[in-house]
Amino acid sequence: MMAKTIGIGVTGGIAAYKIVDLVSRLKKDGLDVVVIMTEGAAKFVTPLTFKTISGREVLTDLWQESQEFKVQHIGVAEQLDLLVIAPATANFIAKMAYGIADDLLSTIVLANTVSVLVVPAMNSNMYRNTAVQRNLTILNEYGYRVMKPESGMLACGVTGPGRLPELDDIYDEIQQMLYPKKDLAGKRLMVNAGTTCEDIDPVRFIANRSSGKMGFCIAEEASARGAEVVLVNGRCQLEPPAGVNVVPVWSADEMCEVMRKYQPACDVIIGSAAVGDFKVATVETHKRKKPDDKSEKWVLELVGNPDILQELGKHKTGRQVIVGFAAETENIVENARKKIETKNLDFIVANDVTQEGAGFETDTNIVTLITRDGEVKPLPKMSKREVAAAIIDKVVEIL
Ligand code: PMT
Numbered sequence: 001m002m003a004k005t006i007g008i009g010v011t012g013g014i015a016a017y018k019i020v021d022l023v024s025r026l027k028k029d030g031l032d033v034v035v036i037m038t039e040g041a042a043k044f045v046t047p048l049t050f051k052t053i054s055g056r057e058v059l060t061d062l063w064q065e066s067q068e069f070k071v072q073h074i075g076v077a078e079q080l081d082l083l084v085i086a087p088a089t090a091n092f093i094a095k096m097a098y099g100i101a102d103d104l105l106s107t108i109v110l111a112n113t114v115s116v117l118v119v120p121a122m123n124s125n126m127y128r129n130t131a132v133q134r135n136l137t138i139l140n141e142y143g144y145r146v147m148k149p150e151s152g153m154l155a156c157g158v159t160g161p162g163r164l165p166e167l168d169d170i171y172d173e174i175q176q177m178l179y180p181k182k183d184l185a186g187k188r189l190m191v192n193a194g195t196t197c198e199d200i201d202p203v204r205f206i207a208n209r210s211s212g213k214m215g216f217c218i219a220e221e222a223s224a225r226g227a228e229v230v231l232v233n234g235r236c237q238l239e240p241p242a243g244v245n246v247v248p249v250w251s252a253d254e255m256c257e258v259m260r261k262y263q264p265a266c267d268v269i270i271g272s273a274a275v276g277d278f279k280v281a282t283v284e285t286h287k288r289k290k291p292d293d294k295s296e297k298w299v300l301e302l303v304g305n306p307d308i309l310q311e312l313g314k315h316k317t318g319r320q321v322i323v324g325f326a327a328e329t330e331n332i333v334e335n336a337r338k339k340i341e342t343k344n345l346d347f348i349v350a351n352d353v354t355q356e357g358a359g360f361e362t363d364t365n366i367v368t369l370i371t372r373d374g375e376v377k378p379l380p381k382m383s384k385r386e387v388a389a390a391i392i393d394k395v396v397e398i399l
Contacts, residue, residue, distance in 0.1 A: 128161070
């Protein structure tokens with residue numbers, strides 16, 4: 001079988017040096033790697049480094065005479081099975097969004113007809129900038145797969161989102177795009193994500209720290225593996241994955257109603273949302289004024305919310321697989337097992353939310369998969385996307 005050819009487009013960011021390792025790993029897998037560098041990228045890493053690692057001519061200049069290709073940008077594009085832009089700078093993302101072709105790599109992007117993986121890496125403020133976010137949305141709309149950068153300490157000294165994702169994650173994404181596993185093809189999967197919100201008055205509400213990252217990763221992974229996905233989304237600020245049916249909801253009651261409506265058509269249901277257990281007994285119709293006397297107390301009366309998974313568990317059909325999460329702080333396995341019983345689940349994903357790198361808001365999670373028939377499988381710290389892949393593997397096994 002002929003080796004697949006990957007184009008790695010390297011643009012001018014400090015993370016460019018990390019891509020040398022990625023190219024080395026892809027080469028070791030027997031893949032043919034063509035590196036295309038922008039002028040900026042060549043300020044961070046020399047083309048000679050990539051040439052030595054990839055074993056191929058490195059392409060940098062739209063006007064350079066190529067030994068291999070008569071019309072360089074067309075010839076390269078015709079060879080590729082996948083094009084990866086990593087790191088993708090804000091400038092290059094903008095060029096891709098607007099079809100600007102003023103150097104070799106941007107011209108190849110336009111001439112390219114195969115799937116594109118974009119791996120942004122930049123300063124946090126640049127990443128959050130409305131223009132950059134809008135351009136990333138445009139790339140998503142083109143059908144490009146856009147990875148989310150990681151949060152952490154950046155080379156510029158700022159802490160926040162913008163760091164190149166782990167090479168393992170980029171590598172896995174490339175594998176999935178080159179050799180897509182479609183083991184959920186023909187299946188309908190519903191997942192909930194994020195926090196529910198309970199109104200106190202017209203301006204105040206009760207919520208929790210769930211960012212929705214875990215649920216969004218599950219939606220993304222399931223969709224990549226061929227499922228038709230409904231993502232019932234609490235209050236999340238995340239970019240919805242392309243190709244997924246997103247249903248925004250506010251309260252636990254609303255989430256429950258929506259999930260009950262979709263339940264009969266689903267093969268798989270995964271409850272990763274942090275559903276509020278309580279709501280306010282009487283929601284005030286007007287904004288409550290600040291008291292003149294600071295010692296005046298405001299006592300809120302709370303009543304129980306529906307347990308959504310338990311409700312769904314009651315109406316589970318024989319073929320349906322229902323998966324819950326358990327956010328625990330002690331006696332993880334024992335408490336998680338009780339939830340399998342009370343909610344009629346097939347398995348549960350238990351996370352000790354007190355551990356660093358696990359639970360709410362983080363890009364990683366540390367979970368144990370516990371099945372109804374007693375299997376307990378602790379997993380190491382992984383990115384939430386990898387956790388999602390492990391959960392879907394288990395679902396496929398049960399299906
Ligand atoms: O969103 P992130 O920032 O990425 O964080 C991920 C997460 C920590 C929210 C996620 O990994 C997680 O643990 N989600 C479940 C949180 C939770 O509510 O756990 P629980 O042990 O209280 O509930 C057990 C299960 O019942 C959960 O699947 C929950 O969705 C469900 N539940 C709980 C209460 C309720 N009223 N209805 C429910 O359906």
